[in-house]
Amino acid sequence: MLIVCHACDLVHRRDAIMDKARVRCVRCRAELYRTNSASIDTAIALAVTASVLLLLSNVYPLVALQLNGSIRATTLVGAAIGLYNQGYAPVAALVLVTTLLVPLFQISGMLYVLIPLRANRRAPGQNELFRALTHLRPWAMSEVFMLGALVALVKLAALAEVIPGVSLFSYGALMLTLSALTSVTPTEQFWRWVDGGGR
Amino acid sequence: MTKFLMGRTVGLLVCTHCRATVRAVPSAQALCPRCGARVHERRPHSLSVTAALVLSAAVLYIPANLLPVMHMHTFFSEEDDTIMSGVLSLIQEGSWPLALLVFVASIVVPMLKLIAMGWLLISVARQSRGHALQKARLFRLVEFVGRWSMLDVYAIALLVSLVQIRSLATIQVGLGALAFGAVVVLTMLAAQSFDERLLWDTHSDG
Numbered sequence: 001m002l003i004v005c006h007a008c009d010l011v012h013r014r015d016a017i018m019d020k021a022r023v024r025c026v027r028c029r030a031e032l033y034r035t036n037s038a039s040i041d042t043a044i045a046l047a048v049t050a051s052v053l054l055l056l057s058n059v060y061p062l063v064a065l066q067l068n069g070s071i072r073a074t075t076l077v078g079a080a081i082g083l084y085n086q087g088y089a090p091v092a093a094l095v096l097v098t099t100l101l102v103p104l105f106q107i108s109g110m111l112y113v114l115i116p117l118r119a120n121r122r123a124p125g126q127n128e129l130f131r132a133l134t135h136l137r138p139w140a141m142s143e144v145f146m147l148g149a150l151v152a153l154v155k156l157a158a159l160a161e162v163i164p165g166v167s168l169f170s171y172g173a174l175m176l177t178l179s180a181l182t183s184v185t186p187t188e189q190f191w192r193w194v195d196g197g198g199r
Numbered sequence: 200m201t202k203f204l205m206g207r208t209v210g211l212l213v214c215t216h217c218r219a220t221v222r223a224v225p226s227a228q229a230l231c232p233r234c235g236a237r238v239h240e241r242r243p244h245s246l247s248v249t250a251a252l253v254l255s256a257a258v259l260y261i262p263a264n265l266l267p268v269m270h271m272h273t274f275f276s277e278e279d280d281t282i283m284s285g286v287l288s289l290i291q292e293g294s295w296p297l298a299l300l301v302f303v304a305s306i307v308v309p310m311l312k313l314i315a316m317g318w319l320l321i322s323v324a325r326q327s328r329g330h331a332l333q334k335a336r337l338f339r340l341v342e343f344v345g346r347w348s349m350l351d352v353y354a355i356a357l358l359v360s361l362v363q364i365r366s367l368a369t370i371q372v373g374l375g376a377l378a379f380g381a382v383v384v385l386t387m388l389a390a391q392s393f394d395e396r397l398l399w400d401t402h403s404d405g
Binding site: 001002003004005006007008009010011027028029030032033062063065067068070072074078079080081082083086088090091092094095098099127128130131134135138139141144145147148149150151152153154155156158159160187188190191194195 | 203204205206207209211212213215216217218219220233234235236273288289292294297300301304331332335336339342345346347349350351352353354355356357358359360361362363364367368371372376377380381384387391395396398399400
């Protein structure tokens, strides 16, 4: 069976590899596929966990600021609203899309496609949806947001007392869950589940 | 040197969406039998689309660094912060690891992306040979680190929505933040629209 490297167009003959490995292109070293395929159940479990964490991250405040007796708290959406209120709608949209909407779409899209696939059924629009998910991957930036929050907290600590909220911790856990979900569902793996009817 | 066999010379295409191998059909719009996406031998107009995005990002890079990204107003003082002065104030507060992080994410990474993408585009356009593996690795690095520049945008978003205590301290967003956000988005789109295979098409072994 012949496969073509997506990154340099080199033709390879696909041999059976018994060990657990990441198979790379001999010329450009791009990852072609992995032999240690995760089970679809792992992916579903991670997506369910992520959905709970995403919910928690949005109902509780992220951080609160205490200064001279007055307290001001913000949520994830509140950070975007703050930008919007000052007339920076494009930046607000960028923050909202990359920290909330893309992760939400990823989690719900995964569940919508993977749960039927587990029972060897195809969800309507499965292929289009999964292609969109592959494309959107770099735009989910929860880990970048966590570091950005850290920088903001350090700057604020010089000014007032900072009280971390529940959402900061749940969002941190969401970041870990989402990166685990991404690493068990590489593009090639997903389409192997499609070919194998969920196995 | 080993002779390498390219997909385009033997009439095989790879679907960039699902990685299926597809037989090339002459003069027809090939659709991937597995996922239904359009399959191209090379992504159409990749070079000009990427070049346009990189150029726009390079232009916006100037206001992104010169204009203030935020304006802080406290009881005692007023100050404008650019990306660079934000790094300097972190050093003054003694948190130099964070200062280094912000410096790399907000200043080094965008510059690296612009220079690297510019160099890759020129070398593809001039069909220059050699160093293909190094170029491919550089491209993947650019692709991987690109999103980290958003760090400052998030920090600004949080500062702006938290520090709104009238008469004591308020923070306003500055135009620089808009330009900076645009640079990050444009360079990420540039990396996404670039067809890596172009780096190998003029490879001396091909």
